[in-house]
Amino acid sequence: MDTAKEKCVIIVDEDAPAGIAANTAAILGITLGVRMPDIVGEDNVDQEGNTHLGITRFPIPVLRTDAETLANIREKLYLPDYTDLTVVDFSEQAQKSRDYADYTEQLSASNGKDLNYLGVAVCGNKKIVNKLTGKLPLLR
Template identity: 25%
Template sequence: MSRVTAVQTIPTERPATKIVVVLRDDLAPWQVANVTAYLAAGVAADVPELVGEPYADADGNSYLPTLGLPVIVRAADAATLAGCRSRASARGLPTAIYTAAMFGTGNDRDNRAVVAAERADALDLVGLAVHGPRNAVDKVVKGTGAHP
């Protein structure tokens, strides 16, 4: 049994796009983890070419692929988060959202129903993810801070 010993070179070129998750700054730690995972999965589902190749360790065990771009996590108050959603929409950038009501559901159908019941400007957002050209995403998340 031969083992692969080559190490793949990591590109040093900066990617043309970026993924940013913005979370409301009052979430519990379990909510931070849950919402971030949910939103990152939304980006991966929308843009499958962002998903890299599967992993394998030196023993031959296989692991699922992950996003090929870093996911930057930011924090904001509710008003700033709503502004991010509005700017992303105005720029036509792909956006995943998570609302407070979604914490009370247990399935995707009910998640979509609670979102569909609210107008865009009335959504009680707890998080969003946006993907797009670096400069455009930076403008969308302007005013957010580093997540603690």
Template identity: 35%
Template sequence: MTGQPEFKCAIVVSDELPTGLAVNAASVLSLTMGHRVEGLVGADVQDADGVTHPGVIHTPLPILVAPREQVAAIVRAAATQDGMFFVSFSSLAQGCKTYEEYIAKMAVTPTAELASVGVGLHGPRRQVNKLVGALPLLR
């Protein structure tokens, strides 16, 4: 092993999103990943004064940007790969004011009509790198 973790995380948001919506998408995706990927968040830690601080993610989590079409292509590719956890965030979800509204709108929207504005990935390093390796960071 070369010191690199076996697994990698990344978030990709559409370059069409204004900064606030891009940050919102990345936040929603990271919360879902932290909840769904066991062991992604590290144990609580203590500082020199003995104060306990909640654990944070223990691996880098780059926030990258790509054109919306490429975000959708990454979602489709991630869905076909074994060992890859992914979560897609749609413009439909981003436009809802409540979770109840989201549930209701999703119930009547076919998968093909969901426009992905972001995707969170966790999987084998090589697979994640293949999907997002050349993308620039959100600035």
């Protein structure tokens, strides 16, 4: 990933409780790491010989917005202008599922507009990501 031309952000529902927001960001980050393994750097060793597993090679800001804006952003990401982006979403339906099979079943029975998004991760062309998310504040 060329960090001069590409960018990743995570957007979470600003009204989600802190634990849910943190869990959402963690889940989105794990999926990004699997989908885009080149964003994770090599393992490192400290002076005492302890190994530290590789972390992301660049910052991934965690942004916040209201649920309606989050849903609108997710809906936009289905449009042809955004097909080159890597997009991961996480919904209340996923968060409340007992296991992955339950989530899969709930998702297949849901209309996409019925999903209540807790977060979305977006990676790709920096200009497009900034155009979509540039006005959103950081989660603090």
